[in-house]
Amino acid sequence: MHSQPISRIVFAGILSCAALSPVQHAWAQFKPAAPAAAGAPAAITASAANRVQDVDSIIAVVNTDVITRGELEDRTRTVEQQLKAQGNTSLPPRGQLMRQVLERMIVEQAALQQAKEMGIQADDAMLDRALARIAEQNKMSLQEFRRQLEGQGMSYVKYREQIRREIIMQRLREREVDNKIQVSESEIENYLAAQGAAGAAHGQDEWNVAHILVRIPENASAEQIEQRRKRAEQLLAQLKSGADFAKLAAASSDADDALKGGELGWRSPDRLPQLFTDALDKANQGDIAPLVKSANGFHILKLVGKRAASVMKGGAAAPAAVQQTHARHILIRVNQIVSAADAQRKLLDLKQRIENKAATFEELAKSYSNDSTAAKGGDLGWIYPGDTVPEFERAMNALKIGEISEPIESPFGYHLIQVLERKTEDVSQERQRQAARMAIRERKLDEATQDWMRQLRDRAYVEYRFEER
Numbered sequence: 001m002h003s004q005p006i007s008r009i010v011f012a013g014i015l016s017c018a019a020l021s022p023v024q025h026a027w028a029q030f031k032p033a034a035p036a037a038a039g040a041p042a043a044i045t046a047s048a049a050n051r052v053q054d055v056d057s058i059i060a061v062v063n064t065d066v067i068t069r070g071e072l073e074d075r076t077r078t079v080e081q082q083l084k085a086q087g088n089t090s091l092p093p094r095g096q097l098m099r100q101v102l103e104r105m106i107v108e109q110a111a112l113q114q115a116k117e118m119g120i121q122a123d124d125a126m127l128d129r130a131l132a133r134i135a136e137q138n139k140m141s142l143q144e145f146r147r148q149l150e151g152q153g154m155s156y157v158k159y160r161e162q163i164r165r166e167i168i169m170q171r172l173r174e175r176e177v178d179n180k181i182q183v184s185e186s187e188i189e190n191y192l193a194a195q196g197a198a199g200a201a202h203g204q205d206e207w208n209v210a211h212i213l214v215r216i217p218e219n220a221s222a223e224q225i226e227q228r229r230k231r232a233e234q235l236l237a238q239l240k241s242g243a244d245f246a247k248l249a250a251a252s253s254d255a256d257d258a259l260k261g262g263e264l265g266w267r268s269p270d271r272l273p274q275l276f277t278d279a280l281d282k283a284n285q286g287d288i289a290p291l292v293k294s295a296n297g298f299h300i301l302k303l304v305g306k307r308a309a310s311v312m313k314g315g316a317a318a319p320a321a322v323q324q325t326h327a328r329h330i331l332i333r334v335n336q337i338v339s340a341a342d343a344q345r346k347l348l349d350l351k352q353r354i355e356n357k358a359a360t361f362e363e364l365a366k367s368y369s370n371d372s373t374a375a376k377g378g379d380l381g382w383i384y385p386g387d388t389v390p391e392f393e394r395a396m397n398a399l400k401i402g403e404i405s406e407p408i409e410s411p412f413g414y415h416l417i418q419v420l421e422r423k424t425e426d427v428s429q430e431r432q433r434q435a436a437r438m439a440i441r442e443r444k445l446d447e448a449t450q451d452w453m454r455q456l457r458d459r460a461y462v463e464y465r466f467e468e469r
Contacts, residue, residue: 122167213255218458232298326421328378333413
């Protein structure tokens with residue numbers, strides 16, 4: 001949400017850990033091809049023996065490691081729980097969901113192997129600190145957090161190991177991608193100049209874009225590229241015939257946001273790839289653009305929505321006058337333990353307690369907020385336009401001084417927001433340059449991460465071991 005106060009904790013980012021690769025679409029339902037277990041005890045029935053064998057059977061080989069059916073089933077259940085907790089009720093069929101999850105697990109395996117070769121680890125002390133932070137963010141002790149997980153049928157040991165994998169992958173990405181991103185002064189100058197031109201062309205707009213990616217493998221042959229083009233054209237034809245974009249993305253997209261319906265969220269056009277903004281430049285809300293080709297593959301783009309944004313105006317010229325807001329908030333994160341409905345109910349209860357003068361906003365923020373600002377009573381300080389995510393900023397701007405919002409959803413969870421003060425101030429050229437540097441870095445990081453994930457997947461030896469039912 002906010003660029004500083006909201007901390008991005010490591011919390012089982014299963015849905016965004018990897019770009020996907022195309023797989024045979026025939027395996028909506030599958031059974032691993034594995035030899036029968038030898039010498040099963042007589043007390044075990046044939047069906048029970050088959051179930052044991054099925055769980056332990058190998059679904060895929062990734063270089064020197066394997067993924068078993070049991071591991072895939074466990075991860076798929078976790079993803080289903082996470083999606084439902086986020087309020088996503090339109091899940092793809094389970095076979096398609098398992099295919100998407102398997103592809104993420106394949107890239108994860110390849111990344112973990114590379115991390116091992118480079119000596120990147122997450123020791124128990126580092127893992128304990130991460131888990132303690134997660135528990136603290138949920139206002140629980142570590143033991144309480146463990147009991148909550150296990151009470152919902154989740155294995156704490158498996159969850160702990162998933163967090164270890166997340167930490168290792170984050171450290172690997174920092175070394176292989178993040179630390180290599182550079183932003184030059186000339187890029188900042190060009191960005192500020194282009195921002196002025198874009199403002200004239202698009203106004204102060206934000207776009208919500210959804211996309212479906214049909215990925216092209218690294219060093220693909222002309223025949224492979226043509227096959228991918230035909231697949232993308234078939235998907236585009238389905239959409240033009242009335243297919244639901246989000247469901248088709250969840251079932252067929254090779255992008256890491258497939259399970260979120262392909263939505264990229266609200267962004268200003270300058271924070272989207274240039275070929276996306278070019279393709280959607282003349283589009284109206286709901287329009288689907290013609291097929292777009294990039295280095296990663298073929299993209300099907302939909303302009304889900306367009307709205308006016310409250311952003312910092314002005315380029316590299318004189319300082320611009322903007323409104324600053326002093327606000328505080330209470331954040332309830334949504335996760336495997338707390339559903340979206342739970343978070344909203346909790347915040348409505350807290351709001352009622354504040355309005356009934358049973359407690360102050362500051363007291364309840366200290367006791368219940370999952371944000372790092374909890375210790376300060378939820379105080380975010382003075383906020384410039386563009387400092388927070390759009391959902392938060394729009395809700396905040398609509399409030400009168402002293403007013404408390406209804407529960408507001410953002411990528412971080414649900415918030416109660418209260419505006420304390422407002423003032424108008426000139427934005428210095430240095431601050432504009434800092435904002436430009438951050439925007440350029442964010443765009444470069446998105447593109448570089450996708451390229452890195454694609455290379456990981458393409459350079460791994462992968463063998464699928466299943467047969468259709």
